[in-house]
Amino acid sequence: MNKVILKNEDVATIGVRGNRDRCRLILYPDVIVCCCLKTKLLQSPKYGILWFIPMIDLHWTAPLSPSNDDIYTGDELKSNLKSSYKELEKIPKSQAVISSRLSKAIRRQENEYNLAQSKLQLVLSNSPTTSSSRSSIRFVILFSSAYQLQDWTDSIDKTKQELVERSSTLLNPVNTHHQRLTDSLILKRLEFVKPNLQEHNPHDSSLMPKPSKTYSGTLHITIHSIHGSALFSPILQQQQKFPTLASTTKNNYQFYVAVEIDSYNTFYPYAQTAKQAMRQQESVEFKGEVFQVELEYSLAFRLLIYRFDTTIKNNTNNNTQRSQCIGKFHRNIETALHECDRDLNGILTIESPSSDLKLKISLKYSKREGTFKRTGSKRSLAVFGKSIEKLLSTPNGCIDGIPRIILKCIEMVDRDGLKETGIYRVCCVTSDLQKLRHQFDRNYHRGEEMLTEKNVHVAANLLKLFFRELPEPLFTSTLYTEFLNAIQLTDIDNQHVILLKTLESLHPDNRKILFYLLDHLIRVSQDSDINMMHLDNLAVVFGPTLMRPSKLIVNNYFFGSNQRLNAIGTNTPTDLDQMSSELQGSMYQCQVVLACLKLRRDGLLK
Structure with missing residues (x-):
């Protein structure tokens, strides 16, 4: 047997x-x-x-x-997981039994x-x-x-x-x-x-297994190159069957790397390099493509190397043969960061078990900050870093009260991105995004032309970048405390009443832009069975982007409650207080945006 x-x-x-x-x-x-x-x-x-x-x-x-089977999208499950993770963080190490019981419940939820x-x-x-x-x-x-x-x-x-x-x-x-x-x-x-x-x-x-260290911050992933005989050895096997194609087959292939990162113990696609040809034997260079990924309780990342056949037409019958996975790697984030630190050049080389494929990458992690650098631009023609008020008063800067850049990005996503897996979650090459940003600031019309030449993920990331660099968040710093007070109300009906009342206090320009964006995100969520971006995932992406204010407000709002919880009897915030307040603020920001999305979807927010 x-x-x-x-x-x-x-x-x-x-x-x-x-x-x-x-x-x-x-x-x-x-x-x-x-x-x-x-x-x-x-x-x-x-x-x-x-x-x-x-x-x-x-x-x-x-x-x-x-x-495409009808299945619950997991919005509530993810919210419950967030709460459980936060509760686990607060439990002292001395209370091992309580921690183990909660860990068991978290595994079931995961x-x-x-x-x-x-x-x-x-x-x-x-x-x-x-x-x-x-x-x-x-x-x-x-x-x-x-x-x-x-x-x-x-x-x-x-x-x-x-x-x-x-x-x-x-x-x-x-x-x-x-x-x-x-x-x-x-x-x-x-x-x-x-x-x-x-x-x-x-x-x-x-x-019960002990919970591993998770990361909630920004991970910069640089893809340098791939090397090894696995790049072309399968091609040589084909050449043996079809000798007449030996001179051309090798040049018909391009290669790319896809990145998956886990969140709550479930892996998602986050990035994909541009396709590159093999310029040297057994070597493909990716010109140091950098991806900036926002982590949320993440443990590990995965890298998949694909070979793409340019000779096969993109149709229903043959599309499955166009991309072939020739290598895959799984790495723990903590271990990979240590390995990068030990290398003199900060490069991590990952090798396949058979040693026929090597991938060179770099990693850099930064903790989640309590604020974006929301500084206004001094350039009169600038689009990024300019307040909503100034942007709307700029000649040809808006269409029907909506800034042109918001309109153009959303139009592109509506047209090409509703069926794209991980739209708004998948990041693009950082250098491409910055070049497009600077072009919009120098010559808006040329920026629009360049945008049409990019893929839809660039448009999605450009929209997020625009909101992130507003000198004043769309939800405004003035109303920040009121929004967070509202979302913490346990009575849902009362919570909705206070949220709606607070939204009415928004400036009419901000409110119009917010409603336009919410309607678009609801359209995206309607295809969540394909794009995997239901309302909760979208709220995670846009929560801090639309709400995160100056660090001063975050500190003033949270430190008092942390001190009461810790009962340490001191007015000086510690590093732990700072980190806790930032993570707690981020969670509440996502909850506010999620609540607004649901209110708008249900016709209660008008």
Whole structure:
């Protein structure tokens, strides 16, 4: 009996009735098994079989479009997670039992949130997709990240290839291999599968894994280059099959790197480099592309290297073949930052297990500050750093009371970005964004022309940058305390009344721009089943951007409450007070924007 487990992970699946379930997917050398944990853990085996497919019969496809099943987006789940993380931060290290119990609850919430965010599909069947046999079966597995999906497809491909190579008799139709893989045999194998610690004994807090250090701030990721024979070795294999293409095939490929970062233990796509050709043998340079990523309780990042075939037309039938993942890396943020610090040049070299692929990057982390540098621009023609009042009074600076730059960016996102995964969350190359910003300040019309030449993520990031550099936040510093007082009210009806009243106090120009932006973000959220940007994610992106005031206001507002909580009897704020107030302020800012989005969506904010 084959007890070797090659891969074993909890995943999301779509059931027969279209509902989502969490199950355990196990890959053996000869079979892939989907099972679920039994309610009574004293039974043996502890898992029950949902289905299994012999590896020799297994076929898989990964549709490009995400799952469109109706599923709760996870807004409330994420809000609950935020509260739990904040509560965990306040618990003293001496209270280990309470901390462990809360950690256990957080893990359950993270699993539920991950289930809601899983959209990438892997379709497994026992026959080719073109087959219409009555005996064919088909199952859909869902993943939250491209890395996780790629990891499973790589393992399945490798396992099936090794199985075929080990025994050519498996290709014989009269082979009795299928008869040996019975339910009873699979159940015997499952006796050796141990549940997760939190599943096995949920009442024993001593078995709970200790929470790792998380990061909430800004991570600057610089992609330098990729090297190795893996860049072209698959191409050489093709050249052996098609010798006539040997002189041109290598030049038909470009390469790019995609970045995924976790938030609340769920990974999201955050950035992607421009496609670059191989200028030197076994080397691709990315000209030091820098991405500025806002972290939110993040632990790790993932990098995927893709090879892009420029000869294949972009259509439904062939698009799946255009980009092929040739390498993937997973790194802990804390460890990677230390490795960068130890290098004299601040460069981290990540190498594949087979040493055929190397990726060079740099990382720089800065803590989340309590304020943006909201300083006004002295240039008369400037667009960035100019107050709303001055911008609206500039000739041709607005259209129907909306600054032109806001209008143009939103028009571009409405036209090209509503179906883009991670719109407003995915960052663009920092240098490209700054060049476009300076062009708008020098020559507005040329800036608009350059914007039309960029991809939609540049427009989305430019809009965020505009609001971030306003000398006065859109919600205004004057009303900041009132907004935060309102959002902390536990009575929801009273909270809505106070928020609506405070919004009425906004200057009419600010209110008109805010409503225009909220309407746009609501349109974006309506395609959240595709772009993964539901209202909560959008509020996280735009909360500090629209609300964060001067540091003076944040300090004055929060230090008093922190001192009361700590009861330290001193009026001097500590570094811990400063950090706590900044994180707490950021959380409240996101909650205010989320509440406004929901009020506008429900027709209560007019």
